[in-house]
Amino acid sequence: MKLLVRERQKTSKSFINRSILSYNIPHGTISEQYRTIRNNIQYASNGQKVKSLLITSPSEGEGKSTALVNLAICMAQRGDRVLIIDANFRNATIHKIFNVQLAPGLSNILGKQLEIREAIYNTEVEGLDILPSGQRLYNSTEMLNSAIMNMVMEYAVEQYDMILLDCPPVLGVPDTNALVDKCDGVLLLLHTGKTGKEQALEAKRALLFAKANILGVILNNKKSV
Numbered sequence: 355m356k357l358l359v360r361e362r363q364k365t366s367k368s369f370i371n372r373s374i375l376s377y378n379i380p381h382g383t384i385s386e387q388y389r390t391i392r393n394n395i396q397y398a399s400n401g402q403k404v405k406s407l408l409i410t411s412p413s414e415g416e417g418k419s420t421a422l423v424n425l426a427i428c429m430a431q432r433g434d435r436v437l438i439i440d441a442n443f444r445n446a447t448i449h450k451i452f453n454v455q456l457a458p459g460l461s462n463i464l465g466k467q468l469e470i471r472e473a474i475y476n477t478e479v480e481g482l483d484i485l486p487s488g489q490r491l492y493n494s495t496e497m498l499n500s501a502i503m504n505m506v507m508e509y510a511v512e513q514y515d516m517i518l519l520d521c522p523p524v525l526g527v528p529d530t531n532a533l534v535d536k537c538d539g540v541l542l543l544l545h546t547g548k549t550g551k552e553q554a555l556e557a558k559r560a561l562l563f564a565k566a567n568i569l570g571v572i573l574n575n576k577k578s579v
């Protein structure tokens with residue numbers, strides 16, 4: 355089986371939500387913190403090149419997508435070619451942040467209705483492209499575990515310097531663990547005001563059980579903003 359790649363037919367460019375601080379206030383404290391996280395990722399990997407990263411957290415609404423987009427922008431600002439893949443079929447968010455349509459996207463590629471380049475958008479951030487999730491898949495875990503998902507990742511790794519996967523919470527949803535072995539590293543996000551200690555430990559256990567290479571933890575705290 356071969357994943358066909360055709361020239362992009364879309365010329366659309368997306369426009370990023372004004373609340374994304376690393377883009378809109380690049381010299382602020384928060385942007386500085388994201389740049390620190392970006393730099394630490396390489397240090398945390400013991401000299402191994404990290405080309406694909408997955409971000410998850412124990413539960414819903416802890417700030418995964420927000421952190422991922424900010425991090426992706428900091429990477430693109432450094433000169434990397436970056437692709438964000440929205441792999442959260444339960445609560446797809448990336449298309450909202452970049453003001454593009456939900457579909458077509460990853461689910462259409464996995465369903466073989468579309469070739470990968472046809473669903474990728476350029477964004478107004480130089481070097482940053484996005485692949486929205488597409489419509490919700492009811493067999494999402496199987497589809498994310500499939501050979502075609504491996505091909506999507508192979509294609510992305512060839513074309514980009516960094517691939518960031520936006521995932522659902524790791525607890526209670528099997529989709530994230532289906533993707534863990536397709537990525538070089540995993541970032542576990544914890545919300546200081548929301549995530550309980552037990553949930554944090556349980557999330558770590560679940561990721562390690564799936565053989566995740568946890569590179570580090572991002573602490574998010576809405577109160578500090």
Ligand SMILES: Nc1ncnc2c1ncn2[C@@H]1O[C@H](COP(=O)(O)OP(=O)(O)OP(=O)(O)O)[C@@H](O)[C@H]1O
Nearest residue numbers: 413414415416417418419420445523574575576579
């Ligand atoms: N540090 C923060 N300060 C203020 N608001 C924040 C912060 N982090 C996230 N938010 C807001 O919280 C909401 C949820 O964030 P986000 O969508 O990033 O969470 P999520 O973990 O990706 O959720 P889901 O589990 O549904 O995918 C959004 O409205 C986002 O703007």
Ligand SMILES: [Mg+2]
Nearest residue numbers: 418419442447
């Ligand atoms: Mg999210």
